Amino acid sequence: MPLRNVERTPTGVWEALQAGNQRFMDHRGDHPNQDAPRRAALRDGQKPSAVVISCSDSRVPVEIIFDVGLGDLFVVRTAGEILDQAVFGSIEYAIEALDVPLVVVMGHESCGAVAATAAALDGGEIPGGYQRVLIEKVAPSILEARGLGKSTAEEYEGHHVLATVNQILSRSPEIAERVEQGKVGIVGLRYRLSDGFTEPVITRNVD
Template identity: 60%
Template structure:
Protein backbone atom coordinates (compact mmCIF):
# COMPACT_ATOMS: atom_id res chain seq x y z
CA UNK A 1 0.00 0.00 0.00
CA UNK A 2 2.77 2.44 0.93
CA UNK A 3 6.55 2.49 0.64
CA UNK A 4 8.63 1.08 3.48
CA UNK A 5 11.23 3.58 4.70
CA UNK A 6 14.50 3.15 6.54
CA UNK A 7 14.98 5.08 9.80
CA UNK A 8 17.30 7.52 8.03
CA UNK A 9 14.86 8.09 5.17
CA UNK A 10 12.06 8.76 7.64
CA UNK A 11 14.19 11.29 9.50
CA UNK A 12 15.14 13.08 6.29
CA UNK A 13 11.48 13.21 5.28
CA UNK A 14 10.61 14.97 8.54
CA UNK A 15 13.55 17.35 8.26
CA UNK A 16 12.62 18.33 4.70
CA UNK A 17 9.06 18.97 5.83
CA UNK A 18 10.26 21.07 8.76
CA UNK A 19 12.45 23.11 6.39
CA UNK A 20 9.41 23.83 4.20
CA UNK A 21 7.41 24.87 7.25
CA UNK A 22 10.16 27.21 8.46
CA UNK A 23 10.40 28.85 5.04
CA UNK A 24 6.62 29.39 4.73
CA UNK A 25 6.35 27.04 1.75
CA UNK A 26 4.48 24.09 3.30
CA UNK A 27 3.18 21.65 0.70
CA UNK A 28 0.35 20.22 2.86
CA UNK A 29 0.90 16.81 1.20
CA UNK A 30 -1.37 13.77 1.21
CA UNK A 31 -4.45 15.52 2.59
CA UNK A 32 -6.94 14.95 -0.23
CA UNK A 33 -9.86 12.57 -0.74
CA UNK A 34 -7.66 10.03 -2.55
CA UNK A 35 -5.41 9.81 0.51
CA UNK A 36 -8.39 9.38 2.82
CA UNK A 37 -9.72 6.58 0.63
CA UNK A 38 -6.34 4.85 0.51
CA UNK A 39 -6.08 4.84 4.28
CA UNK A 40 -9.42 3.11 4.83
CA UNK A 41 -7.60 -0.19 4.29
CA UNK A 42 -4.92 0.46 6.92
CA UNK A 43 -2.10 2.72 8.02
CA UNK A 44 1.66 2.70 7.50
CA UNK A 45 3.07 5.83 9.18
CA UNK A 46 6.75 6.56 8.65
CA UNK A 47 7.37 7.94 12.15
CA UNK A 48 5.93 7.87 15.65
CA UNK A 49 6.25 11.14 17.54
CA UNK A 50 5.96 11.52 21.30
CA UNK A 51 5.31 15.24 21.65
CA UNK A 52 4.26 17.70 24.30
CA UNK A 53 0.54 18.47 24.41
CA UNK A 54 1.25 22.20 24.03
CA UNK A 55 -1.14 23.72 21.48
CA UNK A 56 1.74 25.62 19.88
CA UNK A 57 3.40 22.40 18.71
CA UNK A 58 1.09 20.83 16.08
CA UNK A 59 3.18 17.87 14.95
CA UNK A 60 1.88 17.27 11.43
CA UNK A 61 2.00 20.99 10.65
CA UNK A 62 5.55 21.73 11.80
CA UNK A 63 6.83 18.68 9.88
CA UNK A 64 4.51 19.42 6.90
CA UNK A 65 3.14 15.87 6.81
CA UNK A 66 -0.12 14.44 5.57
CA UNK A 67 -2.87 12.15 6.82
CA UNK A 68 -1.45 8.80 7.90
CA UNK A 69 2.18 9.94 7.80
CA UNK A 70 2.79 10.30 11.54
CA UNK A 71 1.59 8.28 14.53
CA UNK A 72 1.34 10.93 17.26
CA UNK A 73 1.32 10.49 21.05
CA UNK A 74 0.99 13.65 23.13
CA UNK A 75 1.43 14.22 26.86
CA UNK A 76 2.29 17.34 28.80
CA UNK A 77 6.08 17.54 28.94
CA UNK A 78 6.24 14.47 26.65
CA UNK A 79 6.37 12.38 29.82
CA UNK A 80 6.13 8.61 29.59
CA UNK A 81 4.17 5.96 31.43
CA UNK A 82 3.28 2.36 30.62
CA UNK A 83 0.51 3.36 28.21
CA UNK A 84 2.88 5.65 26.31
CA UNK A 85 5.53 2.94 26.09
CA UNK A 86 2.88 0.47 24.94
CA UNK A 87 1.74 2.91 22.24
CA UNK A 88 5.33 3.42 21.06
CA UNK A 89 5.89 -0.33 20.88
CA UNK A 90 2.63 -0.80 18.99
CA UNK A 91 3.78 1.74 16.41
CA UNK A 92 7.21 0.14 16.03
CA UNK A 93 6.33 -3.56 16.16
CA UNK A 94 2.67 -3.52 15.15
CA UNK A 95 2.81 -0.93 12.37
CA UNK A 96 6.46 -1.28 11.39
CA UNK A 97 7.29 2.38 12.03
CA UNK A 98 11.04 2.90 11.47
CA UNK A 99 11.56 6.08 13.52
CA UNK A 100 10.70 7.21 17.06
CA UNK A 101 10.84 10.96 17.67
CA UNK A 102 10.73 12.62 21.09
CA UNK A 103 9.70 16.22 20.47
CA UNK A 104 10.16 18.79 23.23
CA UNK A 105 9.90 22.51 22.69
CA UNK A 106 10.94 25.99 23.69
CA UNK A 107 9.06 27.57 26.62
CA UNK A 108 7.76 24.21 27.90
CA UNK A 109 5.31 24.76 30.75
CA UNK A 110 6.07 21.39 32.36
CA UNK A 111 9.79 22.18 32.49
CA UNK A 112 9.06 25.63 33.89
CA UNK A 113 6.80 24.14 36.57
CA UNK A 114 9.47 21.64 37.59
CA UNK A 115 12.08 24.39 37.72
CA UNK A 116 9.79 26.52 39.87
CA UNK A 117 9.22 23.62 42.25
CA UNK A 118 12.96 23.02 42.57
CA UNK A 119 13.61 26.68 43.29
CA UNK A 120 10.75 27.29 45.72
CA UNK A 121 9.71 23.90 47.06
CA UNK A 122 6.14 24.62 45.95
CA UNK A 123 4.24 21.88 44.15
CA UNK A 124 1.22 22.48 41.89
CA UNK A 125 -2.17 21.18 43.06
CA UNK A 126 -3.84 17.90 42.15
CA UNK A 127 -2.49 15.57 39.53
CA UNK A 128 -0.40 18.36 38.01
CA UNK A 129 2.28 17.51 40.53
CA UNK A 130 2.86 14.29 38.57
CA UNK A 131 4.30 16.44 35.79
CA UNK A 132 6.78 17.98 38.20
CA UNK A 133 7.74 14.59 39.61
CA UNK A 134 8.33 13.21 36.10
CA UNK A 135 10.30 16.19 34.78
CA UNK A 136 12.42 17.04 37.84
CA UNK A 137 14.98 14.21 37.31
CA UNK A 138 15.81 15.72 33.92
CA UNK A 139 16.49 19.10 35.50
CA UNK A 140 18.72 17.51 38.11
CA UNK A 141 20.61 15.66 35.37
CA UNK A 142 21.02 18.92 33.45
CA UNK A 143 22.35 20.74 36.49
CA UNK A 144 24.79 17.91 37.17
CA UNK A 145 26.26 18.50 33.70
CA UNK A 146 26.43 22.28 34.02
CA UNK A 147 22.98 23.17 32.71
CA UNK A 148 21.68 26.45 34.06
CA UNK A 149 19.18 27.87 31.57
CA UNK A 150 15.67 26.85 30.61
CA UNK A 151 17.00 25.95 27.15
CA UNK A 152 19.51 23.59 28.80
CA UNK A 153 16.78 21.99 30.90
CA UNK A 154 14.49 21.47 27.90
CA UNK A 155 17.22 19.86 25.80
CA UNK A 156 18.27 17.58 28.64
CA UNK A 157 14.66 16.58 29.27
CA UNK A 158 14.26 15.51 25.63
CA UNK A 159 17.48 13.51 25.88
CA UNK A 160 16.42 11.87 29.14
CA UNK A 161 13.05 10.84 27.68
CA UNK A 162 14.70 9.38 24.57
CA UNK A 163 17.17 7.49 26.76
CA UNK A 164 14.34 6.26 28.95
CA UNK A 165 12.44 4.87 25.96
CA UNK A 166 15.46 2.96 24.69
CA UNK A 167 16.29 1.70 28.19
CA UNK A 168 12.73 0.65 29.06
CA UNK A 169 11.59 -0.92 25.78
CA UNK A 170 13.44 -4.09 24.76
CA UNK A 171 11.53 -4.11 21.47
CA UNK A 172 12.61 -0.61 20.50
CA UNK A 173 16.17 -1.31 21.63
CA UNK A 174 16.21 -4.44 19.48
CA UNK A 175 15.03 -2.38 16.52
CA UNK A 176 17.83 0.14 17.04
CA UNK A 177 20.40 -2.64 17.26
CA UNK A 178 19.23 -4.47 14.13
CA UNK A 179 18.84 -1.24 12.15
CA UNK A 180 15.07 -1.42 11.65
CA UNK A 181 14.31 1.50 13.99
CA UNK A 182 15.95 4.78 14.92
CA UNK A 183 15.27 7.10 17.85
CA UNK A 184 15.85 10.84 17.77
CA UNK A 185 15.18 13.56 20.31
CA UNK A 186 14.35 17.04 19.03
CA UNK A 187 13.44 20.42 20.51
CA UNK A 188 11.04 22.65 18.59
CA UNK A 189 11.85 26.33 18.67
CA UNK A 190 8.69 28.43 18.80
CA UNK A 191 10.69 31.47 17.76
CA UNK A 192 11.73 30.28 14.29
CA UNK A 193 10.05 26.90 13.74
CA UNK A 194 13.21 24.79 13.73
CA UNK A 195 13.19 21.27 15.18
CA UNK A 196 16.73 21.11 16.48
CA UNK A 197 18.21 17.62 17.08
CA UNK A 198 19.33 16.78 20.61
CA UNK A 199 20.17 13.07 20.66
CA UNK A 200 20.03 10.14 18.23
CA UNK A 201 20.08 6.36 18.27
CA UNK A 202 20.47 4.47 15.01
CA UNK A 203 20.28 7.51 12.72
CA UNK A 204 22.84 10.13 11.71
CA UNK A 205 22.54 13.89 11.97
CA UNK A 206 25.50 16.01 10.94
CA UNK A 207 27.27 17.46 13.94
CA UNK A 208 25.46 15.29 16.48
CA UNK A 209 27.03 12.16 17.92
CA UNK A 210 24.99 8.98 18.03
CA UNK A 211 24.48 7.36 21.41
CA UNK A 212 25.77 3.82 22.03
CA UNK A 213 23.29 0.99 22.55
Protein backbone atom coordinates in the same frame (compact mmCIF):
# COMPACT_ATOMS: atom_id res chain seq x y z
CA MET B 1 7.59 15.03 -0.92
CA PRO B 2 4.73 13.20 0.80
CA LEU B 3 5.94 10.69 3.32
CA ARG B 4 4.23 7.84 1.45
CA ASN B 5 6.93 8.13 -1.21
CA VAL B 6 9.94 8.02 1.06
CA GLU B 7 12.11 5.03 1.77
CA ARG B 8 10.88 3.37 4.97
CA THR B 9 14.27 3.33 6.66
CA PRO B 10 15.33 5.35 9.71
CA THR B 11 17.43 7.67 7.55
CA GLY B 12 14.86 7.93 4.74
CA VAL B 13 12.10 8.98 7.11
CA TRP B 14 14.35 11.33 9.08
CA GLU B 15 15.42 13.10 5.87
CA ALA B 16 11.78 13.46 4.81
CA LEU B 17 10.83 14.95 8.19
CA GLN B 18 13.73 17.39 8.03
CA ALA B 19 12.71 18.42 4.50
CA GLY B 20 9.13 18.94 5.68
CA ASN B 21 10.30 21.01 8.62
CA GLN B 22 12.37 23.15 6.26
CA ARG B 23 9.30 23.77 4.06
CA PHE B 24 7.32 24.71 7.17
CA MET B 25 10.04 27.12 8.29
CA ASP B 26 10.15 28.71 4.85
CA HIS B 27 6.35 29.08 4.61
CA ARG B 28 6.26 26.92 1.49
CA GLY B 29 4.51 23.85 2.86
CA ASP B 30 3.09 21.26 0.45
CA HIS B 31 0.35 20.24 2.95
CA PRO B 32 0.53 16.71 1.54
CA ASN B 33 -1.88 13.86 2.16
CA GLN B 34 -4.71 16.04 3.43
CA ASP B 35 -7.25 15.56 0.64
CA ALA B 36 -10.34 13.36 0.31
CA PRO B 37 -8.62 10.62 -1.76
CA ARG B 38 -5.93 10.24 0.89
CA ARG B 39 -8.58 10.13 3.60
CA ALA B 40 -10.49 7.43 1.75
CA ALA B 41 -7.34 5.46 0.93
CA LEU B 42 -6.59 5.17 4.64
CA ARG B 43 -9.99 3.76 5.52
CA ASP B 44 -8.75 0.20 5.58
CA GLY B 45 -5.44 0.68 7.33
CA GLN B 46 -2.48 2.82 8.23
CA LYS B 47 1.24 2.66 7.62
CA PRO B 48 2.73 5.71 9.31
CA SER B 49 6.41 6.48 8.83
CA ALA B 50 7.33 7.43 12.39
CA VAL B 51 6.07 7.47 15.95
CA VAL B 52 6.38 10.91 17.56
CA ILE B 53 6.29 11.55 21.31
CA SER B 54 5.74 15.27 21.75
CA CYS B 55 4.61 17.83 24.29
CA SER B 56 0.87 18.59 24.17
CA ASP B 57 1.57 22.33 23.94
CA SER B 58 -0.78 23.96 21.43
CA ARG B 59 2.16 25.67 19.77
CA VAL B 60 3.71 22.32 18.81
CA PRO B 61 1.32 20.74 16.27
CA VAL B 62 3.38 17.84 15.01
CA GLU B 63 1.89 17.31 11.52
CA ILE B 64 2.06 21.02 10.72
CA ILE B 65 5.67 21.36 11.88
CA PHE B 66 6.79 18.49 9.63
CA ASP B 67 4.43 19.39 6.76
CA VAL B 68 2.80 15.96 6.59
CA GLY B 69 -0.79 14.77 6.54
CA LEU B 70 -3.23 11.97 7.24
CA GLY B 71 -1.70 8.60 8.00
CA ASP B 72 1.88 9.88 8.07
CA LEU B 73 2.74 10.00 11.78
CA PHE B 74 1.67 8.00 14.83
CA VAL B 75 1.63 10.72 17.49
CA VAL B 76 1.62 10.46 21.29
CA ARG B 77 1.37 13.76 23.12
CA THR B 78 1.52 14.46 26.83
CA ALA B 79 2.37 17.68 28.66
CA GLY B 80 6.16 17.71 28.98
CA GLU B 81 6.43 14.67 26.65
CA ILE B 82 6.44 12.52 29.78
CA LEU B 83 6.38 8.74 29.60
CA ASP B 84 4.08 6.28 31.30
CA GLN B 85 2.91 2.76 30.55
CA ALA B 86 0.29 3.95 28.06
CA VAL B 87 2.93 5.92 26.16
CA PHE B 88 5.31 2.96 26.14
CA GLY B 89 2.51 0.71 24.90
CA SER B 90 1.74 3.17 22.12
CA ILE B 91 5.38 3.38 21.00
CA GLU B 92 5.82 -0.39 21.05
CA TYR B 93 2.57 -0.82 19.09
CA ALA B 94 3.80 1.62 16.43
CA ILE B 95 7.10 -0.23 16.12
CA GLU B 96 5.89 -3.81 16.32
CA ALA B 97 2.46 -3.71 14.68
CA LEU B 98 2.85 -0.75 12.32
CA ASP B 99 6.55 -1.35 11.62
CA VAL B 100 7.61 2.30 11.89
CA PRO B 101 11.38 2.70 11.41
CA LEU B 102 11.78 5.93 13.40
CA VAL B 103 11.00 7.16 16.93
CA VAL B 104 10.97 10.94 17.43
CA VAL B 105 10.95 12.58 20.87
CA MET B 106 10.16 16.28 20.64
CA GLY B 107 10.32 18.90 23.34
CA HIS B 108 10.23 22.61 22.69
CA GLU B 109 11.25 26.15 23.55
CA SER B 110 9.32 27.78 26.43
CA CYS B 111 7.93 24.47 27.71
CA GLY B 112 5.59 25.15 30.62
CA ALA B 113 6.07 21.70 32.13
CA VAL B 114 9.84 22.12 32.22
CA ALA B 115 9.57 25.66 33.65
CA ALA B 116 7.04 24.58 36.30
CA THR B 117 9.28 21.68 37.32
CA ALA B 118 12.33 23.89 37.66
CA ALA B 119 10.28 26.35 39.73
CA ALA B 120 8.93 23.55 41.94
CA LEU B 121 12.46 22.26 42.55
CA ASP B 122 13.41 25.76 43.64
CA GLY B 123 10.74 25.75 46.33
CA GLY B 124 7.82 26.89 44.24
CA GLU B 125 4.35 25.46 44.32
CA ILE B 126 3.61 21.93 43.14
CA PRO B 127 0.26 21.74 41.35
CA GLY B 128 -2.42 19.51 42.85
CA GLY B 129 -4.48 16.68 41.44
CA TYR B 130 -3.10 14.64 38.60
CA GLN B 131 -0.93 17.57 37.46
CA ARG B 132 1.53 16.56 40.14
CA VAL B 133 2.70 13.69 37.95
CA LEU B 134 3.91 16.17 35.32
CA ILE B 135 6.36 17.63 37.82
CA GLU B 136 7.38 14.23 39.17
CA LYS B 137 8.16 12.89 35.71
CA VAL B 138 10.14 15.90 34.50
CA ALA B 139 12.05 16.47 37.76
CA PRO B 140 14.68 13.73 37.26
CA SER B 141 15.71 15.32 33.95
CA ILE B 142 16.12 18.76 35.51
CA LEU B 143 18.07 17.39 38.47
CA GLU B 144 20.34 15.46 36.11
CA ALA B 145 20.84 18.57 33.98
CA ARG B 146 21.76 20.62 37.04
CA GLY B 147 24.24 17.93 38.06
CA LEU B 148 25.91 18.49 34.70
CA GLY B 149 26.14 22.23 35.31
CA LYS B 150 23.20 23.19 33.11
CA SER B 151 21.03 26.04 34.32
CA THR B 152 19.01 27.69 31.54
CA ALA B 153 15.50 26.84 30.33
CA GLU B 154 16.95 25.98 26.92
CA GLU B 155 19.42 23.56 28.49
CA TYR B 156 16.72 21.98 30.66
CA GLU B 157 14.43 21.49 27.66
CA GLY B 158 17.21 19.89 25.63
CA HIS B 159 18.34 17.67 28.47
CA HIS B 160 14.78 16.55 29.18
CA VAL B 161 14.53 15.37 25.56
CA LEU B 162 17.85 13.53 25.88
CA ALA B 163 16.81 11.95 29.20
CA THR B 164 13.48 10.90 27.67
CA VAL B 165 15.23 9.19 24.75
CA ASN B 166 17.54 7.40 27.19
CA GLN B 167 14.58 6.36 29.31
CA ILE B 168 12.79 4.87 26.30
CA LEU B 169 15.89 2.83 25.46
CA SER B 170 16.52 1.69 29.03
CA ARG B 171 12.93 0.83 29.92
CA SER B 172 11.75 -0.90 26.74
CA PRO B 173 13.85 -3.90 25.70
CA GLU B 174 11.63 -4.27 22.62
CA ILE B 175 12.56 -0.80 21.37
CA ALA B 176 16.20 -0.98 22.48
CA GLU B 177 16.74 -4.26 20.65
CA ARG B 178 15.49 -2.85 17.34
CA VAL B 179 17.65 0.24 17.77
CA GLU B 180 20.68 -1.94 18.53
CA GLN B 181 19.97 -3.95 15.37
CA GLY B 182 19.78 -0.74 13.35
CA LYS B 183 16.20 -1.45 12.27
CA VAL B 184 14.76 1.52 14.15
CA GLY B 185 16.25 4.99 14.48
CA ILE B 186 15.58 7.41 17.31
CA VAL B 187 15.96 11.17 17.30
CA GLY B 188 15.43 13.73 20.07
CA LEU B 189 14.45 17.24 19.00
CA ARG B 190 13.81 20.61 20.60
CA TYR B 191 11.33 22.62 18.58
CA ARG B 192 12.06 26.34 18.49
CA LEU B 193 8.91 28.46 18.66
CA SER B 194 10.86 31.44 17.37
CA ASP B 195 11.79 30.13 13.93
CA GLY B 196 10.07 26.74 13.69
CA PHE B 197 13.26 24.68 13.54
CA THR B 198 13.32 21.21 15.09
CA GLU B 199 16.81 21.33 16.57
CA PRO B 200 18.42 17.86 16.99
CA VAL B 201 19.52 17.00 20.52
CA ILE B 202 20.42 13.37 19.86
CA THR B 203 20.25 11.05 16.82
CA ARG B 204 20.75 7.29 16.51
CA ASN B 205 20.81 5.21 13.31
CA VAL B 206 19.94 8.08 11.02
CA ASP B 207 23.36 9.14 9.77
